[in-house]
Amino acid sequence: MLVVEGLTCRFGAKAAVDGASFEIAPGGFVGVIGRSGAGKSTLLRTINRLATPTEGRILFDGVDVTALRGKELRQWRARAAMIFQQFNLVGRLDVLTNVLMGRLAAMPAWRSLTQAWLEEDKALAMSALEQFDMASLAAQRTDQLSGGQQQRVAIARALVQQPDLILADEPIASLDPRNTKIVMDALLRINKHFGITVICNLHSLDLARSYCDRLIGMAAGRVVFDGAPSALTEHVARELYDLEASEVMGGVPLPVPEAVPALGTAAAA
Numbered sequence: 596m597l598v599v600e601g602l603t604c605r606f607g608a609k610a611a612v613d614g615a616s617f618e619i620a621p622g623g624f625v626g627v628i629g630r631s632g633a634g635k636s637t638l639l640r641t642i643n644r645l646a647t648p649t650e651g652r653i654l655f656d657g658v659d660v661t662a663l664r665g666k667e668l669r670q671w672r673a674r675a676a677m678i679f680q681q682f683n684l685v686g687r688l689d690v691l692t693n694v695l696m697g698r699l700a701a702m703p704a705w706r707s708l709t710q711a712w713l714e715e716d717k718a719l720a721m722s723a724l725e726q727f728d729m730a731s732l733a734a735q736r737t738d739q740l741s742g743g744q745q746q747r748v749a750i751a752r753a754l755v756q757q758p759d760l761i762l763a764d765e766p767i768a769s770l771d772p773r774n775t776k777i778v779m780d781a782l783l784r785i786n787k788h789f790g791i792t793v794i795c796n797l798h799s800l801d802l803a804r805s806y807c808d809r810l811i812g813m814a815a816g817r818v819v820f821d822g823a824p825s826a827l828t829e830h831v832a833r834e835l836y837d838l839e840a841s842e843v844m845g846g847v848p849l850p851v852p853e854a855v856p857a858l859g860t861a862a863a864a
């Protein structure tokens with residue numbers, strides 16, 4: 596269980612995340628939505644501790660993640676695997692080596708210096724690539740792949756970290772519609788098949804509503820919506836995006852909200 600309590604992250608006078616509180620039960624697929632600058636990336640980076648919270652706490656299974664240092668902090672970063680818009684792979688290295696990088700946090704330092712990968716780690720990396728139909732490309736230079744293929748390599752790398760959480764920051768922002776679907780389906784597979792909690796920042800409300808079982812809406816650093824996608828009314832969408840909701844909804848009319856569980860319970864159900 597991930598518990599975020601009064602989380603604030605300031606850059607100078609600006610609160611990029613401002614008093615965010617929510618709980619995420621294991622196994623959820625949570626979308627974080629909101630306009631540019633709302634604080635979505637900072638929220639994910641703070642959870643992973645790439646950004647340092649100014650106030651508040653993050654607890655995971657009762658452990659105060661905000662207080663971790665040194666080796667324990669490195670281990671947390673591996674357990675909360677990040678996926679970025681720009682993939683963050685090493686282009687000149689082959690696909691398999693990029694996936695194996697996800698094993699580094701689990702290796703003793705001396706072994707990572709020798710760069711001798713264990714056979715069992717190679718097998719794990721190959722099986723992760725197989726999950727996403729990428730095994731045949733294991734020996735290819737990574738910078739020769741398409742964007743959608745590169746993002747699948749990044750997802751395979753995250754998977755071999757054997758994480759508790761996947762934090763995906765606009766993972767499809769630089770992809771075409773076909774690759775968008777392939778990559779979102781890969782994240783859905785990680786969530787449903789492996790039971791790993793996914794928290795995914797998305798610009799598109801349509802995508803968020805079709806893939807996520809819960810949405811957290813942010814505006815000016817604050818959580819202004821937390822609930823099932825069906826509870827996201829046009830009124831809330833307008834508040835989130837500060838424009839005509841139909842523009843971000845892609846012209847698709849919104850369903851009439853049904854009876855929706857209380858805020859925050861969707862992922863726990």
Ligand SMILES: Nc1ncnc2c1ncn2[C@@H]1O[C@H](COP(=O)(O)OP(=O)(O)OP(=O)(O)O)[C@@H](O)[C@H]1O
Binds near residue numbers: 609
């Ligand atoms: N390292 C930083 N230093 C200073 N200000 C920052 C930093 N990171 C983020 N900010 C500011 O914090 C606010 C939230 O930024 P953030 O990147 O989290 O928003 P976002 O919702 O991810 O936006 P986008 O949809 O454009 O990615 C913005 O006003 C941004 O300029």
Ligand SMILES: [Mg+2]
Binds near residue numbers: 635636764
């Ligand atoms: Mg962002």
